[in-house]
Amino acid sequence: MDRIVRQIWQRVPVARISISGDIDQTRILDVLNKIENYNAFYCKEFLKKLIFYLEDKNEEINDELYEKLSELLSARPLNPTDTEVVSYCVVCKPGQGDQMIFVREAPNVISGLGTTGLRTWEASLYLSQYLLNSDQCDLSGQKVLELGCGTGLIGMALSKYHPTVKKVFMTDGDSQLIDNLPYNLQLNDIPVDSPKLHVSKLWWGEDGLPDSEINTIVAADVTYDSSILDDLISVIYESMTENKHSATLVTTAYIAATVRNENTIADWEKLLNMGTTDHIWEWSIMKPLKWEGIWYPDGTPEIRLYRLARV
Template sequence: MDSLIRKIRQRVPVKYLEDISTAELALNTQRLLRECELIANRNPYYILTFLKSAIKRLEQDNCELDDELFEFFSELLGAKPLSPTDFEVITYSIKAAERVEKDSIIEINESPQLISGYGTTGRRTWEAALYLSNYLLENPDLVPGKTVLELGAGTGLVSLALGKYTGASSIVVTDGDANLIENLGATLKLNNISKDDPKWIFQSLLWGEDQVPDGVDILVGADITYDSTIIPVLLQTITAAFLQNPNLVVYISATIRNEETIAVWDNSIAQSDIQCSVISYSSCPNQDLKDSGIWYSVTTPEIRIYELRK
């Protein structure tokens, strides 16, 4: 049931939620009802669709239906799907590492159905951000006492994971789109973070134009190599940051959607004086990362994490 709850919170498509037995559904209907009631405040159509599927399966297996659950389902009839540009709150539960008792819970106010054709990729959370967050939380010695800056933060998931669940001394959240930084206000409230907290710094940063602030120990970025035309200015920004701090460490997580684009990144790195290595990868996230607490679509391609040093 824990796995199902995580998936519902992440808004996994209903067709991928049929791996739980109907017996377990029948035994946990009250817990499931409580969860559905919470999520229905954010996306009633999703819960309507899920309950329709769950009730159908229970009926097919001759399981007794919970009256309260069926009544709640009836109340949702007529709910309409959200549009691709609508915001809703998505909850990501990164499964706790052995050293930690509880899962890492991060809530993001985003447009999960938005695609780049609507003018921005920064209003939804992409797979490489989830993968990088999980990696950094699984390697606790990388961050404590350090100032971390995220490039192209988008929804801010990586920054939030670091700020909430590691010993980072300061988190600098940056994006080239000032509106995205402004939109983080709702997400911060969801995670009980105040913009006035001196640990957190929020600012616009245009690659190739703006400098990385002094005092940064670690740069992170997720899914920021998707466009070959921006790779030169991205590397320009990283190179300039190395000049400010030769001991800087950079972690870039990339989803390999286009071999030609990632080749531009690899070749550009090879022609620079930056040392680069792939420190983690998953060739099939849907299969490899089932125990991470995060669901990845069967269509998610390979994800890599690059470590860059001077």
């Protein structure tokens, strides 16, 4: 899928999309028809920009573009708290097409109803793409536990597109988010009772791990507040040292952290160093994944991917 079409799927703000080169108008119209049910206003704004570009270049314009724009003239922007279905490209391989995950979320809500999990954060997309595309990460035959799954992007991506992952356990401490996951699973044709997937509530520091043979822990954007870091590190610490009722110790953890506050990140790395001092793990920051499929808004802070390997 070309870059422009991928940006449309991921609802890149229209002002940020750079249109250039040859344009497959029929293909773009097909994508917009699918998005229209969720955000007609976005489709209208994109079509206006596309038609302006084509007219400025004296390109021949498909009459169906004008007809579609006419149909959408009355479309209004979504309310800030409205939900829509956003598509995320998690695998892009030449000749094989893009592999997408669909998520119902409230993309304009930073925090609501006591949680930040109503929208998909950039670090979740980054970690999903890293786990599926990097040759530095081997999850073959692994049972993977996701902490703070939120809208479910990472767990669904692994469950659907990682051919050799043994099982994925999606967990979150918010029961409301857990209750919302079946809808997103249905959007992606993932059976709720899939033997490759398990969804459950997990409150850090109180609930035990959902399986006795977890091999790998993954999490994204769970380091946003220093007040929760002790509980987070305790889960990882115990999973690598003394899993209650566990037959297997976790060997690796991948934590994607957005650097929004330097003090918070410093607190996080201080806890990581304590684990190293205790000879529990060695930690490192993985090299960034180079892939044009990743798009972030202007001003998005640095995203660091931490790898903890049990000693």
